[in-house]
Amino acid sequence: MGKCSSEADESVFSETLDEIKEPSMYRVLIHNDDYTSMEFVVEILVSVFNKPLEDAINIMLKVHREEIGLCGVYIYDVAETKVGTVETLARGNGFPLKCSMERD
DSSP, rough: OOOOOHHHHHHHHHHHHHHHHOOOEEEEEEESSSSSOHHHHHHHHHHHHHHHHHHHHHHHHHHHHEEEEEEEEEEEEHHHHHHHHHHHHHHHHHHHHEEEEEOO
């Protein structure tokens, strides 16, 4: 007789778990510059990154003081979209704001 179905199911389940990998995560960062207004950075953090106002202000102040600030950690596609959205909104408003992503 062959394996009972629970042993076979366990084997398939174990092999499937080995094949599933967590997606790589990416940190999205905003960089300080001498031209983008603090208010605009806060707007971006609220509208693009869904940060509560108080958190957005704290991140903006960190960017202002330390030249860079973390906006969030996302899977690649989401991080890439957020970077593009920030840069499109910044250019549309006449700001040179730089947003980047790096592997976490």
